[in-house]
Amino acid sequence: MTWGATDLTVTYGETAALSAVTVECVPGEILAVVGGDGAGKSTLLKALAGIGVLHQGTLTLPARGLTGYVPSEGGIYRDLTINEHLDFVSNAYGLSDWRARAADLLARTDLADFSDRLAGKLSGGQRRKLGAAMALLPRPELLVLDEVTTGVDPVSRMGLWRLIAGAAAEGAAVVFATSYLDEAERAGTVLLLHDGRVLAAGSPAEVAAAMPGTVTESDQRGAPERSWPRGRRWRDWDPNGVRTGERVSLEDAAIVAELIATGEAS
Amino acid sequence: MTAIDVQSVTRRFGSFTAVDNVDLTVEPGEVVGLVGANGAGKTTLIRMILGLLAPTTGTLAVLGSAPSRELRRRIGYVPQNLGLYRDLTTVENLEFRAAAFGGSPAPSPYTDDGLIGALPLGLQRRAAFVAATQHDPDVLVLDEPTSGVSPLARSKLWNLIRERAEAGTAVLVSTHYMDEAEQADRLVLMSRGRVAGTGAIADIIGDVGAVEVTAPRWQEAFDLLDGSGPPVTLAGRAIRVLGADVAAVEMALAQAGVVAEVRSVAATLDETMVLLDS
Numbered sequence: 001m002t003w004g005a006t007d008l009t010v011t012y013g014e015t016a017a018l019s020a021v022t023v024e025c026v027p028g029e030i031l032a033v034v035g036g037d038g039a040g041k042s043t044l045l046k047a048l049a050g051i052g053v054l055h056q057g058t059l060t061l062p063a064r065g066l067t068g069y070v071p072s073e074g075g076i077y078r079d080l081t082i083n084e085h086l087d088f089v090s091n092a093y094g095l096s097d098w099r100a101r102a103a104d105l106l107a108r109t110d111l112a113d114f115s116d117r118l119a120g121k122l123s124g125g126q127r128r129k130l131g132a133a134m135a136l137l138p139r140p141e142l143l144v145l146d147e148v149t150t151g152v153d154p155v156s157r158m159g160l161w162r163l164i165a166g167a168a169a170e171g172a173a174v175v176f177a178t179s180y181l182d183e184a185e186r187a188g189t190v191l192l193l194h195d196g197r198v199l200a201a202g203s204p205a206e207v208a209a210a211m212p213g214t215v216t217e218s219d220q221r222g223a224p225e226r227s228w229p230r231g232r233r234w235r236d237w238d239p240n241g242v243r244t245g246e247r248v249s250l251e252d253a254a255i256v257a258e259l260i261a262t263g264e265a266s
Numbered sequence: 267m268t269a270i271d272v273q274s275v276t277r278r279f280g281s282f283t284a285v286d287n288v289d290l291t292v293e294p295g296e297v298v299g300l301v302g303a304n305g306a307g308k309t310t311l312i313r314m315i316l317g318l319l320a321p322t323t324g325t326l327a328v329l330g331s332a333p334s335r336e337l338r339r340r341i342g343y344v345p346q347n348l349g350l351y352r353d354l355t356t357v358e359n360l361e362f363r364a365a366a367f368g369g370s371p372a373p374s375p376y377t378d379d380g381l382i383g384a385l386p387l388g389l390q391r392r393a394a395f396v397a398a399t400q401h402d403p404d405v406l407v408l409d410e411p412t413s414g415v416s417p418l419a420r421s422k423l424w425n426l427i428r429e430r431a432e433a434g435t436a437v438l439v440s441t442h443y444m445d446e447a448e449q450a451d452r453l454v455l456m457s458r459g460r461v462a463g464t465g466a467i468a469d470i471i472g473d474v475g476a477v478e479v480t481a482p483r484w485q486e487a488f489d490l491l492d493g494s495g496p497p498v499t500l501a502g503r504a505i506r507v508l509g510a511d512v513a514a515v516e517m518a519l520a521q522a523g524v525v526a527e528v529r530s531v532a533a534t535l536d537e538t539m540v541l542l543d544s
Contacts, residue, residue, distance in 0.1 A: 036416025037387035153304040154536040155543050165500040169485040182444035228421035229428040258418035
């Protein structure tokens with residue numbers, strides 16, 4: 001069974017947070033939703049997590065209790081220990097036989113040595129890993145992670161990645177939001193979101209290949225509305241350029257997609 | 267004159283050595299990226315450069331003299347949490363900062379002048395950058411300056427940073443992300459308080475490698491390799507076993523009867539950081 005949304009539109013007052021977004025979450029696969037602040041990532045992820053978001057369109061979601069969700073902020077009780085959090089989740093989901101899985105999740109996240117520590121005393125990265133471990137405890141069919149790796153250092157981030165990949169290997173459909181393309185490239189499928197609309201979707205290679213025109217690098221800055229820095233050099237997009245096999249990076253494709261969507265390059 | 271000149275600096279907190287015999291220089295017009303995991307000592311080093319902490323031993327000069335309150339006027343700093351007053355408007359934030367640093371406030375970079383805490387993060391980041399640079403500092407210290415913004419907004423912020431550098435400002439950027447590290451002229455990698463590498467990304471990665479495994483069913487290969495010892499991660503549908511030996515991975519796969527292609531690849535910057543800390 002595949003989860004996801006078809007033609008999902010969500011409106012807050014006059015503002016469309018999502019406009020006709022279609023997304024497929026396939027068991028055993030990882031989907032990265034990429035966009036900046038205000039792109040609609042959190043709204044989409046809340047809808048996929050089955051949190052009552054008023055919407056038009058169709059959501060296809062697992063049965064209640066079979067979705068794991070880590071919000072972009074919060075979800076952790078500062079005055080409970082790590083063990084108490086997992087105990088709480090097991091009660092809320094009515095789990096039996098969960099202790100071995102909890103121990104495994106804590107070992108994978110390097111949290112086992114801190115299991116009696118109050119969550120308020122954990123580092124930011126440890127709190128995010130605890131959130132992910134809680135979401136994974138009930139063996140969800142759909143795992144929804146909202147910017148769990150933002151502001152997290154590379155070592156904790158790798159720990160989170162190990163959990164995410166492990167969940168997909170177990171057969172969960174995983175969807176996570178990020179604003180970083182180096183991270184999105186770790187997913188099998190990427191969805192670029194801007195102003196509530198899907199700009200591009202597919203494997204990282206497919207999204208890059210679909211970019212119109214060429215991006216070249218030089219020491220000279222090109223037209224200001226179509227060029228951006230990369231170190232001391234400049235990347236310059238030519239909408240009419242013809243590619244002859246050179247590789248386009250996902251970052252180039254994402255910047256160009258946003259330039260087209262905002263009309264800035266015209 | 268070297269803008270930031272850190273020579274053999276050590277900082278201890280009781281028996282804990284947060285920064286251990288570190289050298290670091292930033293020249294005018296140069297963008298240096300400071301990378302490393304949590305606990306590497308980046309924050310302690312930045313606090314010393316800003317004059318908020320004194321080194322235990324070693325010498326540290328900013329614009330030719332020891333950090334001081336007077337010198338702080340020539341430094342611009344954008345902390346990770348932006349350092350803005352959320353209950354003031356953008357114009358009020360810029361006016362307040364100008365009053366504290368001297369000089370006149372820069373114009374707001376956008377028209378919306380509601381409370382700054384209610385604005386989108388991308389605008390707040392631009393405002394924080396303007397607030398930190400309106401006194402025309404010679405040294406700019408930025409902590410993850412583009413966290414949470416879109417790829418286009420990130421490229422625009424880097425455009426502003428690059429313009430500052432081209433005008434002669436020395437820029438030190440602390441970051442966790444490849445997307446940002448790639449923008450620096452040179453990186454300094456810290457690990458456990460020490461400098462573990464300097465140079466371009468390729469110099470820092472050096473010969474640190476990974477074994478990439480592609481299997482028709484990656485999930486099966488991941489299950490097998492995860493927990494076998496070295497850290498394991500994913501890139502698309504390929505599995506990456508960090509710092510591992512091709513022959514050992516091939517043998518583990520063959521023994522379990524898992525069909526896969528195995529090849530040796532270079533590690534990424536964040537994978538290198540993970541291996542350094544493990």
